[in-house]
Amino acid sequence: MKKFKIAVIAGDGIGPEVIAEGKKVLSGIAALDGTFAVEFTDFPWGCEYYLKTGEMMPEDGLDTLKAFDAIYLGAVGYPGVPDNVSLGQLLLKIRRGFDEYVNLRPVKLLEGAPCPLAGVKREDIDMVVIRENSEGEYADVGARLYPGTPQEIALQTGVFSRKGCERIMRYAYELARREHKTLTSISKGNALGYSMVFWDEIFAELGKEYPDVKTQKLLVDAASMMFVKNPKRFEVVVTSNLFGDILTDLGAAIAGGMGLAAGANLNPERKYPSMFEPIHGSAPDIAGKGIANPLASIWSVSQMLDFFGKEDWGKRVLAAIETLLVEKKTLTPDLGGTAKTQDIGEAILEILRR
Amino acid sequence: MKKFKIAVIAGDGIGPEVIAEGKKVLSGIAALDGTFAVEFTDFPWGCEYYLKTGEMMPEDGLDTLKAFDAIYLGAVGYPGVPDNVSLGQLLLKIRRGFDEYVNLRPVKLLEGAPCPLAGVKREDIDMVVIRENSEGEYADVGARLYPGTPQEIALQTGVFSRKGCERIMRYAYELARREHKTLTSISKGNALGYSMVFWDEIFAELGKEYPDVKTQKLLVDAASMMFVKNPKRFEVVVTSNLFGDILTDLGAAIAGGMGLAAGANLNPERKYPSMFEPIHGSAPDIAGKGIANPLASIWSVSQMLDFFGKEDWGKRVLAAIETLLVEKKTLTPDLGGTAKTQDIGEAILEILRR
Ligand SMILES: CC(C)[C@H](C(=O)O)[C@@H](O)C(=O)O
Ligand SMILES: CC(C)[C@H](C(=O)O)[C@@H](O)C(=O)O
Numbered sequence: 122m123k124k125f126k127i128a129v130i131a132g133d134g135i136g137p138e139v140i141a142e143g144k145k146v147l148s149g150i151a152a153l154d155g156t157f158a159v160e161f162t163d164f165p166w167g168c169e170y171y172l173k174t175g176e177m178m179p180e181d182g183l184d185t186l187k188a189f190d191a192i193y194l195g196a197v198g199y200p201g202v203p204d205n206v207s208l209g210q211l212l213l214k215i216r217r218g219f220d221e222y223v224n225l226r227p228v229k230l231l232e233g234a235p236c237p238l239a240g241v242k243r244e245d246i247d248m249v250v251i252r253e254n255s256e257g258e259y260a261d262v263g264a265r266l267y268p269g270t271p272q273e274i275a276l277q278t279g280v281f282s283r284k285g286c287e288r289i290m291r292y293a294y295e296l297a298r299r300e301h302k303t304l305t306s307i308s309k310g311n312a313l314g315y316s317m318v319f320w321d322e323i324f325a326e327l328g329k330e331y332p333d334v335k336t337q338k339l340l341v342d343a344a345s346m347m348f349v350k351n352p353k354r355f356e357v358v359v360t361s362n363l364f365g366d367i368l369t370d371l372g373a374a375i376a377g378g379m380g381l382a383a384g385a386n387l388n389p390e391r392k393y394p395s396m397f398e399p400i401h402g403s404a405p406d407i408a409g410k411g412i413a414n415p416l417a418s419i420w421s422v423s424q425m426l427d428f429f430g431k432e433d434w435g436k437r438v439l440a441a442i443e444t445l446l447v448e449k450k451t452l453t454p455d456l457g458g459t460a461k462t463q464d465i466g467e468a469i470l471e472i473l474r475r
Numbered sequence: 476m477k478k479f480k481i482a483v484i485a486g487d488g489i490g491p492e493v494i495a496e497g498k499k500v501l502s503g504i505a506a507l508d509g510t511f512a513v514e515f516t517d518f519p520w521g522c523e524y525y526l527k528t529g530e531m532m533p534e535d536g537l538d539t540l541k542a543f544d545a546i547y548l549g550a551v552g553y554p555g556v557p558d559n560v561s562l563g564q565l566l567l568k569i570r571r572g573f574d575e576y577v578n579l580r581p582v583k584l585l586e587g588a589p590c591p592l593a594g595v596k597r598e599d600i601d602m603v604v605i606r607e608n609s610e611g612e613y614a615d616v617g618a619r620l621y622p623g624t625p626q627e628i629a630l631q632t633g634v635f636s637r638k639g640c641e642r643i644m645r646y647a648y649e650l651a652r653r654e655h656k657t658l659t660s661i662s663k664g665n666a667l668g669y670s671m672v673f674w675d676e677i678f679a680e681l682g683k684e685y686p687d688v689k690t691q692k693l694l695v696d697a698a699s700m701m702f703v704k705n706p707k708r709f710e711v712v713v714t715s716n717l718f719g720d721i722l723t724d725l726g727a728a729i730a731g732g733m734g735l736a737a738g739a740n741l742n743p744e745r746k747y748p749s750m751f752e753p754i755h756g757s758a759p760d761i762a763g764k765g766i767a768n769p770l771a772s773i774w775s776v777s778q779m780l781d782f783f784g785k786e787d788w789g790k791r792v793l794a795a796i797e798t799l800l801v802e803k804k805t806l807t808p809d810l811g812g813t814a815k816t817q818d819i820g821e822a823i824l825e826i827l828r829r
Contacts, residue, residue: 204665205672213666237703239593263669273637277670283627311558312567312720315617316631318559342724343756349591349703349728366666367721370696374703402697 124158125429128189128394130178130211132167134403135413136195138462142415143193143422145466146473150426150434153473157431162189168199168207168403177210183218191425192396195418196403209261212398216254219393221386222285223292224254224365225424226400228355228372231381231439233446235456238349238375246376248355251296252365253289254386256280257316259362281316281361286323292389293359294331302356303335307344307364320361345371369400380414380455381442383421385428395428397421411461414453416442419469441472478512479783482543482748484532484565486521488757489767490549492816496769497547497776499820500827504780504788507827511785516543522553522561522757531564537572545779546750549772550757563615566752570608573747575740576639577646578608578719579778580754582709582726585735585793587800589810592703592729600730602709605647606719608740610639611670613716635670635715640677646743647713648685656710657689661698661718674715699725723754734768734809735796737775739782749782751775765815768807770796773823795826 129144131137144161151159164185166178177197179185186192192215198207215221230236230246260280267273290306297304306324308317321338328336337354339347341364347354348371360368373382379401386396399417407413423438445451451468452458460468483498485491498515505513518539520532531551533539540546546569552561569575584590584600614634621627644660651658660678662671675692682690691708693701695718701708702725714722727736733755740750753771761767777792799805805822806812814822 198665205668208665209668237592239591259666261668263667265669265673271637273673275635275669275673277633277635277667279631279633281629281631283625309717309720311552311562312613312717313617313631314559314563314615315619315629319619319627319629342720345699345721345725346728346733349725350732363663363666366663366696367699371699371703371725374700378704379700 122156122158124160125190126160126162126188128186128192129161129163130166130192130194131163132195132197132211132403133169133199133207134196134405134408136167136197136403138408138411138413139399139415139418140193140195142462142466143418146419146438146469147422147425149466149470150438150473154431154434166211167197168202171202171207177207183215186215186219186394189394191428192394193421193425194396194398196399196401198403199405213259213261215396216386219388219396220255221388221393221395222253222255222289223387223389224252224384225387226250226252226365226369226372226382226384228369228376230376231443231446233443233449234377234381236375236377238352241352241375245353248352248358248372249296250358250360250365250369250372251289251293252360252369253285253362256282256285257362279316281319283323286320287327290324290327290359293357294327294334297334297357298331300357303337304357304359305337305339305344305355307339307341307358307360307368309341309364311340316361324359341368344368348372348375373400378455379417380453381416381420383417383424385421385424387428397425397428411463412454413462414455415462415465416445419466437473438469441469444472445469476510476512478514479544480514480516480542482540482546483515483517484520484546484548485517486549486551486757487523487553487561488550488759488762490521490551490757492762492765492767493753493769493772494547494549496816496820497772500773500792500823501776501779503820503824504792504827508785508788515547520565521551522556525556525561531561537569540569540573540748543748545782546748547775547779548750548752550753550755552757553759567613567615569750570740573742573750574609575742575747575749576607576609576643577741577743578606578738579741580604580606580719580723580726580736580738582723582730584730585797585800587797587803588731588735590729590731592706595706595729599707602706602712602726603650604712604714604719604723604726605643605650606714606723607639607643607716610634610636611716633670635673637677640674641681644678644681644713647711648681648688651688651711652685654711657691658711658713659691659693659698659709661693661695661712661714661722663695663718665694670715678713695722698722702726702729727754732809733771734807735770735774737771737778739775739778741782751779751782765817766808767816768809769816769819770799773820791827792823795823798826799823
């Protein structure tokens with residue numbers, strides 16, 4: 122029987138609470154299915170680990186993780202540990218170290234999910250954002266000159282390689298082709314004359330190989346407006362690392378909130394493990410209270426199932442989340458319910474068992 | 476009698492149509508007031524000029540503009556001229572050349588203006604975004620390596636100087652102090668470890684000089700979500716050039732749309748002329764039809780009056796725009812009316828004369 126080995130980094134704040142529910146759902150599904158098994162190995166890495174050891178994960182952390190089929194990540198970040206350290210040494214280190222160059226984030230309004238936009242229907246918000254996840258603005262290249270003087274200067278360099286741009290765009294073009302959807306590239310060529318003009322050029326070049334795919338090109342400022350005014354015009358979106366970061370949080374805002382936003386960090390060649398995570402933060406202010414919403418974490422289980430080739434279960438998990446939202450019986454306080462975090466996994470399984 | 480000399484660059488697409496209305500309003504106000512005069516000098520610069528001459532404005536363009544009290548800009552950009560050329564050689568060249576380091580953009584929902592957010596009231600959206608306008612991500616520093624080969628790489632470097640960060644933040648701190656408002660700094664220190672960590676440090680340092688100003692710090696991704704979910708939490712916002720670009724378009728989306736979004740590009744020391752513009756684009760698809768909404772262009776006249784020390788008139792223009800929106804008698808089609816672009820200036824003056 123196929124066994125999927127999953128490395129769990131529950132992380133900080135509400136991470137452990139929401140991950141526990143996702144694990145319940147995944148184990149429950151394996152039991153229901155009967156043809157595959159899942160095995161979780163927990164790693165206590167994160168900010169507490171950092172405060173004890175001075176590092177977010179051991180030096181050979183990536184080597185350890187290499188043996189797994191997937192990584193399931195909760196949330197990282199804690200007051201007292203600088204953000205750029207906690208993220209740079211764990212989340213971003215794994216994304217880069219395992220060449221998880223595709224960050225796939227659905228922005229999809231489920232029935233019953235709250236939406237702050239007036240007059241918007243379920244079918245009006247249904248896109249997937251393909252965010253470049255390995256280079257670009259996040260390349261971590263920079264310098265600080267003349268520190269502490271009035272002449273001080275900080276430089277931050279975005280690095281865009283042809284290979285990096287081509288592979289993320291190819292992924293997006295293929296997806297758009299497969300699903301007969303319009304592909305939108307979001308960039309900023311009018312102001313960023315090196316990186317984004319390059320991006321635009323490559324997007325246009327590749328388009329010649331995909332004459333059947335309908336495309337549009339949008340400036341990031343206009344796109345952020347359109348997410349609010351006309352989200353329907355987006356189907357498959359491809360964009361840079363930073364723009365993807367901003368637009369998917371905006372996407373979460375219009376499609377049910379952070380409690381429902383999941384993201385997959387994929388190494389499509391499967392040379393390294395891929396990583397699945399809710400895209401919310403560690404929310405230390407509500408940690409340990411049992412009120413965190415684990416649906417994003419459960420949605421990322423659905424993405425994991427897709428990636429394991431169990432698309433059928435992936436779809437069923439998503440449908441179960443939607444049923445839960447529609448029935449309104451077992452929801453956390455952020456969604457207007459009175460259920461506890463630890464009730465949600467079982468509620469999803471109960472729906473799956475019907 | 477004081478005479479304000481205004482250089483007008485109506486520009487491309489709908490630029491000339493919307494600027495014509497702003498000029499009407501400004502001339503009309505000078506006549507009503509009787510204590511000052513305005514003198515417009517038109518410059519035919521822009522994309523048509525480029526197609527004829529190969530440049531967006533003459534080489535000595537900045538020298539010519541130096542003699543004016545203000546620049547009134549319509550819109551720039553036209554199919555057939557690459558965006559980074561048309562903007563880089565005109566709009567961005569003036570912003571940088573005249574050290575207009577403050578880009579001041581009100582995000583304010585007027586009574587009667589359309590808002591795509593459900594359940595949001597007029598007083599819920601009332602902020603001003605102070606965007607750094609002279610350096611940062613827009614520094615135009617970069618390179619292209621190994622062009623045309625599979626190894627090709629584009630580098631784009633953001634340049635953040637202590638002086639540049641300090642002066643924009645000081646402007647924002649002073650404004651927040653004067654108006655007893657909360658100041659929010661929007662950055663991205665968790666991923667951009669050089670530029671944005673530097674930004675955050677300087678913001679915190681300066682805060683010590685302004686202990687009376689309440690501040691908060693937000694990541695740009697979280698901020699873009701909050702603009703939609705809880706815009707009320709923003710009063711004065713200070714942010715970088717690129718983040719300001721994205722967030723003010725998002726701000727326009729929630730506060731009445733692009734037809735109502737104005738921006739002032741200020742050189743606060745008044746060493747060089749400041750520039751006032753609607754922040755919308757040239758919209759070539761609707762140019763010449765008389766259906767463009769000139770209210771953003773008229774709102775920027777209100778900002779110009781503020782800058783000239785005629786704050787009273789600035790407020791009255793804004794109030795007149797609001798009256799126009801509430802009365803709904805003379806509105807362009809984008810706002811549900813049947814009026815023509817060229818009716819709006821006179822309609823505003825009619826309200827001001829009441
Ligand atoms: C935590 C942070 C570094 C991260 C990012 O910016 O990528 C997060 O916002 C995300 O979107 O996954
Ligand atoms: C036209 C473009 C270069 C400009 C910018 O990005 O600054 C515009 O979007 C704006 O916001 O004024």
